[in-house]
Amino acid sequence: MGITRAIGAAYTAEKGTTFTVWAPDAQQVEVIISAPETTSLTLQKEAFGYWTGSSDKVLPGARYKYRLNNETERPDPASQFQPDTVHAASEVIDHGKFTWTDENWKGIPLEKFIIYELHVGTFSEEGTFEGIIKKLPELQELGITAIELMPLAQFPGERNWGYDGVYPFAVQNSYGGPEGLKNLVNACHEKGIAVILDVVYNHMGPEGNYLNDYGPYFTKKYNTPWGAALNFDDAHSDHVRNFFLQNALMWLRDFHIDALRLDAVHAILDMGSKHFLQELQEHVSQLGEQLGREFTLIAESDLNDVRLLNPIDKGGYGLAGQWMDDFHHAVHTLVTGEREGYYEDYGDPDQLVKTLQHGFIYNGIYSEHRKKTLGTDASGNPAKQFVVCIQNHDQVGNRMLGERISQLVSFEKLKLVAGLVLLSPYTPMLFMGEEYGEDNPFLYFVSHTDENLVELVRKGRKEEFSAFSWKGEAPDPQALDTFQKSKLQHSYHQQEQQKQLREYYKELIKIRKAAAVFAQPDHSKLQAHFDKATQVLQFTHLSPTPHLHCLVNFSDQPQHVTVPQQAGSEWNILLNSSDQQWGGNAAGSEATESETNSFLLQPESLLTLQSKK
Incomplete structure (x- = not known):
């Protein structure tokens, strides 16, 4: 492995604070301490342009900048806390003083991940780590096993998706800073929830x-x-x-x-x-x-390249998993009918069959949108390595009006796509609010202080939407109202249909956790078929027993469907998305099995069966 060296301001009770910064072209580097009192420390240059020095008088809470060549003062590139702004002094912190209570936490394996992506600023009313902690019991009760936090690196102002971070080591001050994040991780681990951080x-x-x-x-x-x-x-x-x-x-x-x-x-x-x-x-x-x-x-990648995942000894990079856009795009185009921009490469039902069985759709075939051949064969990679969703911050927030899928399709289709994600062989991810059909959009927002930069952001967003024929005016990313409109309402407590949808998600997650086929999900043991005449997708998890069989009616008409005999001789109905308890119009008896393995599917519904033997 290459050069490794600790950087930033490291405090220990024995040595005080050691400062290390890489500035290879500098002739002189000083640490300028501005609080609690003004003082300075001249650093010594070492190999490769690293500058370092220690002081037992600099304690946690001290504010500092580096002065380069006796003229330019800048915050620490490896600052671990920017308590004021991205332009102000950095602060020394002490990692040793925090009391961790997760010593018994050993983590959970990737195949057990049920991920919930959230944005700290909009997930709760408070918009802080503490706001998330208050809602952890609800996520635990839903069945979530991992939360994924959008980036936390310090960004300008208090409103941002997080991808404008400029201090990768510093936890955003308006969210609660380093200690707030540690409190959240402690609380998550206490409830059996893993924490994923977007970097x-x-x-x-x-x-x-x-x-x-x-x-x-x-x-x-x-x-x-x-x-x-x-x-x-x-x-x-x-x-x-x-x-x-x-x-x-x-x-x-x-x-x-x-x-x-x-x-x-x-x-x-x-x-x-x-x-x-x-x-x-x-x-x-x-x-x-x-x-x-x-x-x-x-990893997030748009290359469909299994090199990211393959073992290092076989020429890969050895990563555990990657997001799989193909799955999202295949489902999204089928239920919304959208075919613009990058969606032009999708919309054929057979693509959904392909992604269920083989992972990547574009696995070495020509992409009309990109005007080139794209991707590699993922059929030999474990299913757990692919994270799939029907919504995420990109697919919602990069729409001009930030509409969630709850604003694009019927309530019945919401339940249908939820089943596709949570009963697929892949690692499922939900986007905050999806589980109850949140009505508020998730828009793009910033809080830059440079007005010229703000104008560039506004212009860039408009250009990004040029490939789509979305109607309306793009919300102003800089406006406070844009951010406030993006906050979750958590309204399922008051709205019956939202409550029913959330209960339905709970049931799907319960099935996923209980079914033997998801203990080690395997897309090579999955059979799938789409009948274009009836618009019904059938897919069966064949190993291990008991088998799990899903029937998905994409049409707006009832369909009588016969499950192939070779998939199993007798079936129990685990879940019918059109049942009245999930806000549907069907009584439970309307989809009962018969001796011929024939079932009645309501319009835009999903029926989940489990073999009796």
Whole structure:
């Protein structure tokens, strides 16, 4: 493995605070302490351009900046807390003082993950870690086993999705800072819930980004949608890689995070002999061995490339999992009829069959939207490695009006798609509010202080929507109202239909946890068929017994369907989405089995069966 070195301000009771910063071109580096009193500490230059120094007089709570060449003062690139703004002083924190209560927590395996993606600022009324803690009993009762937090790295202002973070080591101050996050992780582990953190290693936000003042963190070799690429393979890249490796290890070691979701790894541009993602996995595995825990890395990628997942000894990067957009797009196009933008590559029902059985739809075939051949064969990879959903922050928030699927399809179809996600062989993920059909949108919002930057963001959003014929005016990302409209209402307590939908989700999750076929889900043991005449999808989990069989009626008409004899001789009905208890119009007897294995499916419904033997 490459160069590894601790960076930032590290406090211990024995040594006080040790400061380490990488600034290879600097001639002089000082730490300027501004609180509790003004003082300075001159750092010593070491190999590769690292500067370091210690003081037993600098205690937790001290505010500081680095002064470069006796003129430029900047916050610490590896700041662990920015209590004021992205432009203000960093603060020394003490990881040792926090009282952890999760010593018995050993984590949960990936195949047991039922993920709930949430945005801290909009999930609760408070918009803080404490607000999430108050609602953990509801998530536990729903059956969630892992929450996924959108990025927490300090960003400008108080409103942001998190992908404009500029201090990867600093927990957003308006959410509750480092201690607030630790309290949340403690509370989650106490309730048997794992914590996944979304981290961004493919770009940095614009406002408050002072990395260029320190060194060549960026390279001109490549460009990304966000500008110059981070330097993972050019001159001095060892130390940029170290910066992000140390970041990942900090979240897992110091905050007891269970898993990291790696944002848009296709934009981590690295042509070196060992890809950064492989090196990251090696370091994470080593930390897991040291601590006796298993940490999980899940990538987001639009390349459909199993190299991310394949073992390192077989030429892969060894990551545990990746998001699978193909599944979302196949389902979304079938239930909404949308075919614009990247959806033009989808809409054929046979694609849904393909993704259920083989993973990637684009597995080495031509993409009309991209005008090129895309993807690799994922049929040999374990099903648990693929995270699937019908909603996430991107697929909702990158719509011009931020409509959730509850605003796009009927109530019956909401239940249908929920069943497809939770009864698929893959690792399911819900987006906050999905479980009860939240009405409020999830819009794109920022709170930059640079008005020129705000105008660029507004312009960029409008250009992003040009491939779609969405009607209306794009909400202003900078407006406070845009953020407030995106907050969850948690209205299922007052609305009967929302309560029924949430109970239905609970039942689906209960089935997933109880059915033997999901103990080690295997898409190679799944059979699927779509009848285009009736618009009914059937898919069967064949191993182990008892088998699980799902019938999904996409049409707006009732359909009589016969389950093939070879799939099982007798069936019990586990769940009928059209039952009255789930807000449907059918009495339970309307879908009873007969000697011919024939069933009546209500319009836009899902019927789940389990073999009797």
